[in-house]
Amino acid sequence: KAGVTQTPRYLIKTRGQQVTLSCSPISGHRSVSWYQQTPGQGLQFLFEYFSETQRNKGNFPGRFSGRQFSNSRSEMNVSTLELGDSALYLCASSLDPLDGGYTFGSGTRLTVV
Amino acid sequence: KNQVEQSPQSLIILEGKNCTLQCNYTVSPFSNLRWYKQDTGRGPVSLTIMTFSENTKSNGRYTATLDADTKQSSLHITASQLSDSASYICVVSPTSGDQFYFGTGTSLTVIP
Numbered sequence: 001k002a003g004v005t006q007t008p009r010y011l012i013k014t015r016g017q018q019v020t021l022s023c024s025p026i027s028g029h030r031s032v033s034w035y036q037q038t039p040g041q042g043l044q045f046l047f048e049y050f051s052e053t054q055r056n057k058g059n060f061p062g063r064f065s066g067r068q069f070s071n072s073r074s075e076m077n078v079s080t081l082e083l084g085d086s087a088l089y090l091c092a093s094s095l096d097p098l099d100g101g102y103t104f105g106s107g108t109r110l111t112v113v
Numbered sequence: 114k115n116q117v118e119q120s121p122q123s124l125i126i127l128e129g130k131n132c133t134l135q136c137n138y139t140v141s142p143f144s145n146l147r148w149y150k151q152d153t154g155r156g157p158v159s160l161t162i163m164t165f166s167e168n169t170k171s172n173g174r175y176t177a178t179l180d181a182d183t184k185q186s187s188l189h190i191t192a193s194q195l196s197d198s199a200s201y202i203c204v205v206s207p208t209s210g211d212q213f214y215f216g217t218g219t220s221l222t223v224i225p
Contacts, residue, residue, distance in 0.1 A: 004156070035215075042217035043157075043202065056212045090156050102213075104149075104156030 002026065004093050004105035012111045018079040021108045025072050025093030031055075032074040033102065034066060037088040046089075049074055081112045115140040117205050119216035126223055130193055134219045136186040136203030144208040148177050148188045151200045151218070160188070160201075193223045 005024040013019050025032050033048035033056075045058040049068035066076040072093070078085055088109050092102035117138045126132050138146070145164045149157035161170040161177040163186070170177050174191045190197055203216040 006156075043215040045212040045215075048212065058212060088154075092156070101159070101162065104158070106154070106156045109154075 004091055004103055006089075006091050006105035006108050008108060009106065010109045010111075012113060013081050014113055015081055015083060017081050018077065019081060019110060021076045021078075021089055021091075021110075023074045023076070023091030023093075023105060025074070025091075026095075026103055029093035029095050029103075030072050031094040031096075031102075032068055032072065033092050033094075034074070034076050035090045035092065036060070037090055037107070038086075043090070046076065078110075083112050086110060086112045115205075115207065115214050117203055117214045117216040119201075119203050119219050121219060122217070123220040124222070126193055126221070128193060128195055128223050128225050132190050132193060132221065134188045134190075134201050134221070136188070136216055138184050138186070138203070138205045138214070138216075140184075140205040140207050140214050142208045143181065143184075144206040146177075146179060146186050146206070147204045148175070148186075149202040149204060151202060153199070157202055190221075193221075195223050195225065197221060198223045 007022045031050045034046040036044045048056045052068045063079045068074045088107045090107045092104045094102045120135045147162045148160045151157040160175050161172050163170050163179045165181050176189045179186045200218040200220050202218040205214045
């Protein structure tokens, strides 16, 4: 059974650019959530999608956006990149979003220079 | 304010020794609590999940305990191995279906 797949694994962008990260959930999982992880802040919730609808959103600026497709695959977009956006971006999928049973991908390491 | 605090922030132990990691939370109402292990450069992997009514849950050398009255949980690692070196993250889920609350993790280093 394939796990959660995130692409690309590593990414280097310059300030002001935009970036799109991709997440393919476990087959059958309809809930996908995104997290930013930095050494100082730990894991922070970005947003969660369920059946193509955004259910929850964390406290991040509007530069961070996402969407989910009919096949449950999800993308996250960050526009006008800032140095502080450098982080590990993790995606997690779940069969039942209410029981906390998320399976995480290995993440995309974004470096903004 | 819903918060999850973990201690210690970092820990170094000798291979073969036991250790206990702590998680205190203020999330209410409470649905379940998970412990995740995160190896460097990888995504977190679930170790245990406990609901309100459970006190102890084991997964091999990992044993989690929960005291819902005091809102405390601990993760005990027995006979540590070098591969236990990782960050351990406590995650609390409220019953409302809101976002989950993450602790900042404990970084464990096991040395030979």
